[in-house]
Amino acid sequence: MAVLIIDPAAEDELDRLYESDEDAAALIDALLEQLGDDEGTLGEIFRPGHFFRYRPPFEVKRFEEAQRRGKNIFTMRVRDEAGTLLPYRVLFAHHAQIDSHYVLSVASREDAYDPSKPGFLDLLVRYDEHGIPAYKY
Structure with missing residues (x-):
């Protein structure tokens, strides 16, 4: 059974987003709530595509x-x-062995993809903290 888990740090990031862009934060929050209740879609979101x-x-x-x-x-x-x-x-990880999805971060587009920013390192640390295995691609 697929589950969605929101990392406490990602929850804090979403809370901070409410302070600066309430509309965007509310949309993201609503989407995460929907996904948490929809096991069927959770079983597919690790496959790139449009929803x-x-x-x-x-x-x-x-x-x-x-x-x-x-x-x-x-x-x-x-x-x-x-x-x-x-x-x-919204940056999330998939732990295939236990069919769990972890929301690790909610970040601005500029910061989300930049490996030189502290947020990228935080993302990797959060991934490891959840015990998600490393994969070879």
Whole structure:
């Protein structure tokens, strides 16, 4: 049974986002709540693709830099009601052996992909803290 677990640090990031961009934070929060209740979609979100039947719609892509480092991490790109891409990314990992998905970070687009930023290192640490195995790609 697939489950969604939100890392406490990611929850804190989402709370901070409410202070600066309440609308975007509310959309991301609503999406995560929906996903937590939808085992069928959780069983698919580690496969890159578009999920337009959701409100808000979203897209999943592999986080190539993290995966080159053996981390099974993906990015979720969320859109608003008008279809505009939000300037934030939800970074999550999939632990295939126990079919669990971990939301590790909610970050601005600029910071989410930059391995020179402290947030990238935090992401890798959070991944390891959850005991998610490293993978070879």
